[in-house]
Amino acid sequence: NAGVTQTPKFRVLKTGQSMTLLCAQDMNHEYMYWYRQDPGMGLRLIHYSVGEGTTAKGEVPDGYNVSRLKKQNFLLGLESAAPSQTSVYFCASSYGDNNSPLHFGNGTRLTVT
Amino acid sequence: AQSVSQHNHHVILSEAASLELGCNYSYGGTVNLFWYVQYPGQHLQLLLKYFSGDPLVKGIKGFEAEFIKSKFSFNLRKPSVQWSDTAEYFCAAPSNEKLTFGTGTRLTIIP
Numbered sequence: 001n002a003g004v005t006q007t008p009k010f011r012v013l014k015t016g017q018s019m020t021l022l023c024a025q026d027m028n029h030e031y032m033y034w035y036r037q038d039p040g041m042g043l044r045l046i047h048y049s050v051g052e053g054t055t056a057k058g059e060v061p062d063g064y065n066v067s068r069l070k071k072q073n074f075l076l077g078l079e080s081a082a083p084s085q086t087s088v089y090f091c092a093s094s095y096g097d098n099n100s101p102l103h104f105g106n107g108t109r110l111t112v113t
Numbered sequence: 114a115q116s117v118s119q120h121n122h123h124v125i126l127s128e129a130a131s132l133e134l135g136c137n138y139s140y141g142g143t144v145n146l147f148w149y150v151q152y153p154g155q156h157l158q159l160l161l162k163y164f165s166g167d168p169l170v171k172g173i174k175g176f177e178a179e180f181i182k183s184k185f186s187f188n189l190r191k192p193s194v195q196w197s198d199t200a201e202y203f204c205a206a207p208s209n210e211k212l213t214f215g216t217g218t219r220l221t222i223i224p
Contacts, residue, residue: 031210040122042203042216043157050210058211090156098145098207099164104156 006105013081021076023091031096032074036087115140115208119215134189136204146187
């Protein structure tokens with residue numbers, strides 16, 4: 001049982017380049033989330049999805065896009081990377097009710113130069 | 114919307130010391146609360162959770178938390194910490210389909 005899998009684990013981009021982070025979960029969870037983690041700021045929600053084909057904005061959505069074409073996958077895209085997007089990105093999933101904890105992936109460390 | 118605050122940013126303790134990390138939430142209705150732990154270089158893992166019933170919740174690795182409704186608090190405790198408890202700890206609460214996290218408390222245990 002893999003849980004939540006994120007790829008890639010590390011990436012270095014130049015300003016203006018684009019990339020897609022992939023998140024896959026095998027727990028049949030309805031809800032999926034993308035967070036970024038920065039020192040002293042905790043986890044901030046970028047975008048989330050409450051089901052296949054749906055997406056919604058979180059606290060810090062600017063500069064990111066997402067897609068949830070299949071229930072098990074949640075993609076995070078950066079169309080034109082900026083140094084301010086240097087961060088560690090975590091994907092998470094849950095059943096969606098308030099009693100359900102989030103299950104996290106191992107994170108993607110992104111550096112934008 | 115629910116918000117969560119953690120006032121201790123960095124706590125340094127010696128092994129065997131007792132631990133209490135503060136967490137306060139804002140919304141006074143039905144409350145579900147979580148504590149997560151992030152060991153160095155790893156992802157967040159669930160430590161414990163509160164839904165209803167007994168306000169004293171026991172989690173993994175000897176941690177516990179007490180829900181005090183009158184104080185809007187859900188503090189994390191451990192009677193005797195170990196070096197392996199060195200990690201970052203996050204309090205969280207659901208709010209409008211999302212989980213809102215506090216800014217985290219970094220715990221450093223000195224052997």
